[in-house]
Amino acid sequence: MSIDPFDAFRYYQSLKLHFESDTYNAVKYNFKTSAKHNTFWKRKDKYFFAKAAKKFDKLPDLIQFYVSNFVNDTKWIGEMLNSDHYTKWSKTMQSISYSFEQDINKLYDEVQSFDDLFKGDPHPLIITKYLEGTISLETLVILDKITGFVERSKISETIIWPDLKRKLLKYRPFVDVDETKLRKKILQVFTS
Numbered sequence: 001m002s003i004d005p006f007d008a009f010r011y012y013q014s015l016k017l018h019f020e021s022d023t024y025n026a027v028k029y030n031f032k033t034s035a036k037h038n039t040f041w042k043r044k045d046k047y048f049f050a051k052a053a054k055k056f057d058k059l060p061d062l063i064q065f066y067v068s069n070f071v072n073d074t075k076w077i078g079e080m081l082n083s084d085h086y087t088k089w090s091k092t093m094q095s096i097s098y099s100f101e102q103d104i105n106k107l108y109d110e111v112q113s114f115d116d117l118f119k120g121d122p123h124p125l126i127i128t129k130y131l132e133g134t135i136s137l138e139t140l141v142i143l144d145k146i147t148g149f150v151e152r153s154k155i156s157e158t159i160i161w162p163d164l165k166r167k168l169l170k171y172r173p174f175v176d177v178d179e180t181k182l183r184k185k186i187l188q189v190f191t192s
Contacts (some may be wrong), residue, residue: 008053017047096142097178107126108190124149126139126140127164130164133162
């Protein structure tokens, strides 16, 4: 089944709004937007959406393509088609359990207990390690799925945290992992 260029645009609009807005949830609203056919056909970049629809002819692939670019702060469709974010993201998702395990082992070397990961000022240690490039965004999302630390954090810093918090919460539904398996991995590392 091929995807229509307008549908490629509609999903793009939905996911762009999802990642940029605090209130809109693309998954909850089933990727619905107020996009109109006649508005789409007047756009100068409609060619890029036709190209994306042809390249990613299955809806899950198209959604993952957009998500991989939005989490890397690439927002224009022309730039998305020229980036390698989707390829890197696909590789990350294929080895997500292994990458998470590696990141957890790095974090274990830094703290006395698991709870220490969520302490620190102005950011908890795990946020600092992400900002340093020591651990991945996906590891933060998984830790949030398991512990819910993002919503509970009392971070008062207003430059980096608000945007990072939104990115973590918005990326969460697209990081599909076996939480039970990864929770066991955390217990194994931190109780050995």
